[in-house]
Amino acid sequence: MSFRTQRLANSFPLWTKIRKDPSSVGQRLFSVFAELAAEQTITSVKLSEDLHLLKHYMGVGTAYTIILDDNDAFVTNETSPGVNKYTYPTLVGTSASTDYPLTRIEDLITFLNTPPDRLSSAGSLSYSSYEVWNSASPYVYTSPPTPERLEIAVEGSTFYSRRSRSQDREYTGKHVVQVLGTDENDITIREYVEVRDDGYFRTRNIFKTVSEVITEGFDGTCIIRWFPDQHSWLVDPYRQAVFDDFEGQLRLSLSTQVVDSTTYSYVEYSSPKFKLGEQYRRPEIETPSNAEILAEVILLDSLGNPYTAVDLAINHQTSRLYVLDDQGSLHVYEHEISSFEDSDYADIESKRTYLELSPLRHRAKFGDTEYLYTDFARNRFGITKIEVKRTAPDGTVNYLQTDKTTWAAGQAYIASKNATARLPEDTWQDFRFTNEYDQHGQWEFTATTVTPQDTTIYATAVQVGSLTALSSIDTGVTSPTGLTFSKEDYIAVSDGSDVYWFAEVMDTWLADVRLGQILTRSHYDSVEVSY
Amino acid sequence: MGTYTPEEMLLPVGLDEAGLRLALERLPSESLSVYRRRLLLEARDPSDPTQSSLIKSTGRKVGNFELPIFIIDLVKDSSGDPTAADPYIEVTSTHMRLYNDKDAGTLELEIAFATSRWMLDVYNLLLTSTYFSVATGDDYEPYKESSSLRYENSHAMTYERQLFQSYQNSLPHSYLKEIWFSSLTAFQEEKATQAEVLADGDYFVDRTNGVVWSHSTQQGNCSYTYRKFPFTCCFQSVRVLPGNDPDLDYLHKDMLISDETGTEQPLLLNPLGAELYNRVLVAHPLGWGE
16 A cells, blocks of 8 residues: 555545545555555656756666577577567576575566665774764864765754744744855865754765854754764655645654564654644744654564664665664665555445444554544434454454453444434444554454444454565674665665675576576676576 | 676666766766766866866866875964965976965975875975975875876966955955956055055955955955965876976976086987977977977
């Protein structure tokens, strides 16, 4: 399911199930088109950047080619006139006397964007501090130990100037951080970074030295670092968080929680409700929490095991999420919010429903206990009794018992408070009940409502999302503290005193049957081709 | 079964498109980050048909960058003024010369690359200077050849710098040498101190800090020459030299005792010089030797 699905659903009124319930059949249908649109958006964002010299990814600039001898040419078998079936060889690449079996990729797009199979060291650097400049010591400038893009962290602001406010006339109305310095070629550069609200920003320019920093329009602390410190969140520039009543930038952050003595890490998808600091940051107003959580998803390694995450980063080449764990392993994710499966409900939702079930959130966090509510939304007839049934991700079926708090395998009907009342709304009093989400996957809930006229069924679902890594690779860095991508598009891992750079290595190949050649993504000293 | 050695194949990326616009193509085995750095250099300091640009930009066409080796600054007195009256540094094809008073022709230090072959030798000699201080740059290596230092000098000029309508303008450069103004009303008589600026038309130029004061409101623009300090000496893998550099004689000619001065001077064309001049004569047979 794409983040975009909700946007399509938002064209319906707020009260409709298709808009307010992401498990609805309508949203499941929309998710097909939304995934296509989301993919096109990522491509569009990248294309719009493609000719910028300072874009955050540079692309795949090199492949390696092998022209096959006649003896090793692709074996063809004409299955019908004009139709050839190829037999592909087995390839083993050798690099530094180590053999690596290569996997064949069928198309060019996958070939260019395949996740890494391993990492190769691209150097390291000792450092004493990430900090280049701190607004607490505004006249102290420290040059980065290596030319790099700078991360600007603006935090703790209680004031953002407003252009329209007479008391703020001394300000221009802009909220910016200006960084003056030199680039890799010792040419003086100045970058204006617009700060719409407190947060974390990255310069486009690569700074070798910083000679002056000017901040304007806000009063928070400003810290400039050459390596992003573990901070509270990261913006995904390729996706948007869409809720049923607003949308905004998608922020990713990490959290951990112990469930049954096991530590789980979660990536939290959230978005700011107020987009501009000037909308709500005033000295006379207590700063409200500005983040709306969309989902909290468990992070699992490629084998499906939990781990303790340390830091995350976005790969701008593939727009994938990279997470570093405390043991130094790197996990690569194709991250999206989890899809609601088209499940085989035992109870089919009826066309007409009177009573609805509303979970507090349709995307719950693994290990949490959350409320669900009954909602007598359409009081056409009085209610006699209801049955609430849940199906856990592992298929276990339980019923809400008459005490409205416990779940058990035995079927139970909860009687209405006054089934003989004259008005339908007087027959029923809504209540809430809890469910502990101790399995990840899709939890299905149905409410069977019995009225004197008929019996109706309402169905909904709650997703406890998880992400399983496409690949998990050990970096060999013990006790890592930070993760980012360097200006060379290397993976950069820090451990508090050193930064280690790694190049991604993909042991993959592509057959070019037309020219009788083989393309490999990575360089090998030699490649053995056999049938 | 066969064993093959894969060959590199460049795949087109967005940077290549930008490179076409800047007439710099990606070189084999050049990483994308290095290529981008080269493109940024060309975009921010574009090549042009001037001598200084030709000297600076030829290397980047073949994938080389200039490496900062020495950063030479001026020694200042207690009032913050340079101790040298007219400081000037020049790096020619064969020599580095440091003048403490260029106008008077007073040379403090002359370093011949033929005898001071390594950067370390040059550095040690620079440390002996009274008027100049030296620091090593990021890419200093003691055993790089000194004869690869970029041909340049510390003299520079700025044309038609716009002046704000004010009594005081701070110019972007320090250590001014000469200055000319487009307004002949605001700038009539230069005074020795700021305190002497008392009437319309009087002005004072703080040449050390690059500040212009006047009694009338300033207008128009000014052009000025200035001394580029700190002066950065760069290493060039591809060194470009102007053909009219007199010091080229030290490369192209062997030493003879001059009849006129009785001292050793480069006067006898050597094989290298003969080959070079023959090449020039083949290309330009007219106007030579007559």
